[in-house]
Amino acid sequence: MTMTAARPQPSHQEVEQAQRSIAALGQAFSAKVVGQDNLRETLLIGLLAGGHLLLESVPGLAKTTAARVVADAINGRFQRIQCTPDLLPSDIIGTQVYDSSTNSFATQLGPVHANLVLLDEINRSSAKTQSAMLEAMEERQTTIAGKVYPIPEPFLVIATQNPVDQEGTYPLSEAQTDRFMFKDILRYPSASEEVEVMMRRDAGVYDKDRRSGPVVGLEDVRRLQLVAANIHMDPALMHYASQLVNVTRNPGQFLPAQLARIVEYGASPRATIAFCQGARALALLRGRNHVRPEDIQQLAHRVLGHRLILGFEAAAQKITPQVVVDAVLQRVQVP
Template identity: 45%
Template sequence: MSQETDEIQKVVEETATWVPRLREEIRKVIVGQEYLIDRLIVGILANGHVLLEGVPGLAKTLSVRTLATAIKADFSRIQFTPDLLPADVVGTLIYNPRTSEFQTRKGPIFANVVLADEINRAPAKVQSALLEAMQERQVTLGDETHFLPKPFLVLATENPIDQEGTYPLPEAQVDRFMLKLRVDYPSKKEELRILQEMATTKPKTDVDPVIDLNEILKARETVDQIYVDPKIQQYAVDLVFATRKPSDYGLDMDHFIQFGGSPRATISLILAAKAWAFLQGRGYVTPHDIKTIGMDVLRHRVIPSYEAEAEGYASEQIINRIFDTVAVP
């Protein structure tokens, strides 16, 4: 197995040469936010959608747009509002009286990178229009199915404050996001740099494309080859099972969890860990990779009970206790 791992390691080193170039290009516009940028790249590599939560002004939208430009991807931005309709997202059929036929008008969902801005400001009927696109990578209009371009990635933002006029995301849609990121304020040093570089009437927002989509697709093939030891696989399964039945792992927390992670969480955990290992230039996954990316995979899938909320337990605290308790291989 070590010989096979060595071969995968060589492939990773050859394939991942574009990662430093991409990071450097993004840094021309984005100051700090290393956590955000790295997780966005993980989403692209692991073919998983990303949900970003943070207060306004933290460069969430700018980061997504910059990333899409740097990888030569078609970018589409959808501003979710209460009056948005499903047809405004996926498209619709338009009747042509000249030909007496319906013609397909594709919506903005037909792009490589789709930014769903303030996704929780649209009602459930609009949010549900994304379900088929996010899971099957296709859209059905009338009796025809249209496949979305490859790669296809939905990056959605939501605002944790100012909840007036917002709608909670359905569980089925939340579970379709591989990662949920909590975007925090920059450090004092980073904010000083932001001030020095962006406090102008013409802030720099232009980046050059440094990689193309074929390189992304090739990198995904390499990510699939990254070695995951059976013990690591069992560790991921144990972590997700512990979110469903903590008492089986010695945790008296069953009453704190309303819903735990689904099998999709286990799959996402391994895929995201593989992508993270790729970013580190490794051809194998370690338990530390699982722990590093695990919070982003699980925080939106572990739903605390009312009792947990009453006692001040958020999903992050529950997950941290699970990480501290489940035996590491």
């Protein structure tokens, strides 16, 4: 068995410096977005881990505002794409436009060439358009007329889905859903949080001329990603993450019969990768240079929920993926 050299563990000074940048990003988020603490954490983890996010919620829960605030805070380019059935792949990745003055074609890059891209209601675009976007997410580049155009780094895609109205939608395939590192389900704000939103609106916080400035630069984000990637993760914790994923693939051996029979397919190796990358980023958010078991546990729903394929009995019995994930966590011994 070939052993690879361990990465240099970040020093306490590097972690403290990273904490200051992360705190500044968190404050910039909270200045515009009320509540949504889980969303803030998911966005920061995705940014640090270099993984894309899938958000599910009803309209009006500040997804666009949150994405724009993060882009402004890192001094990055932000693009919002409203997905519709007639959206074409070229509308996303770009195309060639004929220039009559030069009698030649000029390349016009699409909105995916940005640091932070919001795909609003991704399931309203056709499967072909979804594939074009997800290819850009995976390869970090687009190809137009045979020429490759790299996408700027850092690169974060936030795709949203509306669970209420499913008419005229094209649900993401399992293979495409798997490419999102995390999926988060947003909840309604509390009554007091909703009042706070109204007060901020009256105070002009959301006016277009009140855009918040950057608190870190793109180079700082790349440095944070490097520090997060070097956070120490004991092999026993990697094995723990792998065991959690393995339970979803062999539910009959580990889960109660009622749950085991509704799990048709478990999570892929991308889930284990997401656990490891995400746990390192979460440890850095917590101000540590090493991963703990609770970091993995706190990510379980965001990593596994959208990767589980449940049978029709699950819907009939109103059993959600969250119930299965809770059972998975109970069946694996914590190291």
